[in-house]
Amino acid sequence: xxxxxxxxxxxxxxxxxxxxxxxxxxxxxxxxxxxxxxxxxxxxxxxxxxxxxxxxxxxxxxxxxxxxxxxxxxxxxxxxxxxxxxxxxxxxxxxxxxxxxxxxxxxxxxxxxxxxxxxxxxxxxxxxxxxxxxxxxxxxxxxxxxxxxxxxxxxxxxxxxxxxxxxxxxxxxxxxxxxxxxxxxxxxxxxxxxxxxxxxxxxxxxxxxxxxxxxxxxxxxxxxxxxxxxxxxxxxxxxxxxxxxxxxxxxxxxxxxxxxxxxxxxxxxxxxxxxxxxxxxxxxxxxxxxxxxxxxxxxxxxxxxxxxxxxxxxxxxxxxxxxxxxxxxxxxxxxxxxxxxxxxxxxxxxxxxxxxxxxxxxxxxxxxxxxxxxxxx
Numbered sequence: 491x492x493x494x495x496x497x498x499x500x501x502x503x504x505x506x507x508x509x510x511x512x513x514x515x516x517x518x519x520x521x522x523x524x525x526x527x528x529x530x531x532x533x534x535x536x537x538x539x540x541x542x543x544x545x546x547x548x549x550x551x552x553x554x555x556x557x558x559x560x561x562x563x564x565x566x567x568x569x570x571x572x573x574x575x576x577x578x579x580x581x582x583x584x585x586x587x588x589x590x591x592x593x594x595x596x597x598x599x600x601x602x603x604x605x606x607x608x609x610x611x612x613x614x615x616x617x618x619x620x621x622x623x624x625x626x627x628x629x630x631x632x633x634x635x636x637x638x639x640x641x642x643x644x645x646x647x648x649x650x651x652x653x654x655x656x657x658x659x660x661x662x663x664x665x666x667x668x669x670x671x672x673x674x675x676x677x678x679x680x681x682x683x684x685x686x687x688x689x690x691x692x693x694x695x696x697x698x699x700x701x702x703x704x705x706x707x708x709x710x711x712x713x714x715x716x717x718x719x720x721x722x723x724x725x726x727x728x729x730x731x732x733x734x735x736x737x738x739x740x741x742x743x744x745x746x747x748x749x750x751x752x753x754x755x756x757x758x759x760x761x762x763x764x765x766x767x768x769x770x771x772x773x774x775x776x777x778x779x780x781x782x783x784x785x786x787x788x789x790x791x792x793x794x795x796x797x798x799x800x801x802x803x804x805x806x807x808x809x810x811x812x813x814x815x816x817x818x819x820x821x822x823x824x825x826x827x828x829x830x831x832x833x834x835x836x837x838x839x840x841x842x843x844x845x846x847x848x849x850x851x852x853x854x855x856x857x858x859x860x861x862x863x864x865x866x867x
Contacts, residue, residue, distance in 0.1 A: 495623040495646055497616060502527050503545055505552060505576060508613065510623055510644045510651070515842055517651050519642060522552040523573075524611035524629060526580035526673075529651065529764065529840055538844060542755065542764045543579035544676030544796050548789040551575050553608040566788030572601040572608040574789050580673040580840075581607040583800070584657060585634050587668035588807035598633060603672065603807075605631040606638050614639065621646050628656075635660045650841035650862050658833040666814050666825045669773065670802035671838065673766065679757050680797045682782050683732035687799070688852040688867070689714065689753040691776055694742035695819065697806060703784045705731035706738045714742055728851065730780055730797050737784040741805035742776050743820055751776070752855035753799050754864075756845055763845045765864070766799075767857045768838035773802035774822050802836075 493513030500509045506521040511532060518528035530541040549564065553576035565571035569590055573581075583603040590600045601608060609629045617624040628639030637658040644651045659665060679685065691714040696706045706725070707718040717727040717740070725731075731738060744751045753776065754765035779798040786792040800807070803826045805819045813824045828834055841862045854865040 493646070494620070495644055497623050497625060503550060503578065505550055505578070508625055508627070510625060510642065512644050512646055512648065514647060515644075515649055515651070517642065517644060517840075519625065519627060520576070520578065521611055522554060522576040523581055523607040523609070524627065524638070524640065525576070525578050525607065526653075526840070527578040529842065531762065531842060531844070534761075537759070537761045540679055540760050540762055542675045542679040542762065544674040544680070545578055546574075546676075546789070547793050548574075548791075550578065552610070554610040564789060568787075569596050569601040573603055576608070577674075580671065582638065582655070583607065583668065583670040583672050583802075583807075584638060585631070585636055585665075585667040585669070586810035587670045587800075587802075587804045587813070588809040591809045591811035600633060604668070605634050605636070649843065650839050652837070652839050654835065654837045656833055656835050657828065659828045659831060662830050664827055664829050666810060667828050668802070668804040668810055668813055668825055669836070670800050670804055672798055672800045674796055674798040675755060675764075676796050679755075679760060679762075680730065680795055681757060681759075682730045682734075682795070684758045685730040685755060685797060686728045686758070686851055687730075687753060687755055687778060687797075688728065689742065689776060689778075689799075690745045690748055690751045690854075691742035692745050693820065694740050695805070697739040697741070703736055704738055705733045705736040705780065705782070706740065712740060727778065731782065734782060735784050735792070737779075737781045739777060739779045739807070741819065742778065743805075743822060744770070744774055744776055744801070746770075746774070750856060751801070752852075753801075754852045754855065755797070755799070756849060756851070758849070761844050761846075763843040763849070763852070763864075765841050765843070765852070765855055765862075766838050767841070767855050767862065768801070768836070772836040772838070773804075773826075775803065775805045776801040777805065777807070779807075
């Protein structure tokens with residue numbers, strides 16, 4: 491018999507979290523920033539119960555408990571300091587993606603990836619039944635005049651969790667926004683050369699930058715899953731790039747012929763695959779960001795290993811103004827509008843699968859009648 495679903499409050503790596511647990515998997519939702527900090531199996535050996543999500547190597551504090559001297563000393567005097575203080579796992583980038591657009595926005599207290607991932611989220615309600623628990627939580631964004639909300643539902647006996655998300659424009663005028671999910675994975679699950687990505691993408695473009703600290707050729711166009719290394723040779727983009735002290739960011743266009751999109755990640759030394767499936771109308775873009783000890787600023791200090799898969803409205807993490815000025819990439823919009831007093835919705839499902847040794851990857855994922863169907867390569 492499957493266990494009943496439980497909801498409790500815990501500390502996850504020293505930070506307040508709501509944990510939903512059905513005896514098969516557990517999901518931790520952070521009060522600070524609303525991040526999804528943990529999605530893992532509840533039983534088995536270390537290779538099965540690993541949490542794929544990124545947990546920083548540096549000390550964390552709640553990002554909304556802001557103390558200027560403490561944040562600047564630990565995280566650097568940059569717009570990143572608020573987010574870095576509590577950056578764990580999957581975060582919501584809203585209402586912009588990337589840095590603030592101006593020094594004026596920084597002085598007004600806006601930081602990297604917008605207001606949503608740094609404010610306090612509050613529990614708004616819980617729906618319980620014999621078969622499931624649905625936790626509703628959300629936050630006010632007073633600086634940018636938005637409201638965000640999620641309902642996270644876990645059913646008894648399953649290996650997937652359902653997330654519904656709303657954003658509401660509290661202003662009386664239409665506005666452009668970036669609305670991106672940023673699922674970030676870290677060690678031991680994220681490891682160069684051993685972590686593999688499969689995704690329903692088609693073509694893309696690598697961001698710019700200096701070739702000496704990039705693992706893929708800056709500015710190169712790619713056809714998934716084939717990329718171009720800095721030296722010009724063709725490489726597969728499925729494995730996390732192995733070159734030390736490098737990083738990369740590739741914007742990928744999701745397949746316009748699909749009604750559902752997916753991505754999956756697995757590590758050859760673990761027995762777990764984590765994946766996401768989401769409707770096509772959630773946004774046309776997905777990005778693959780990789781960091782392999784290339785960033786030596788605070789608080790990274792040349793120690794961070796991470797792979798972030800980011801999807802939604804926008805190809806590059808360049809800030810709202812620049813995405814509006816860009817307009818489009820490959821003829822596809824680089825931002826979206828939200829109307830005056832409008833409430834908009836997106837949704838996604840996170841799932842886990844136990845995989846065998848010598849696993850070859852994923853060809854397709856579909857969500858059908860509440861079940862996840864994974865087709866191997």
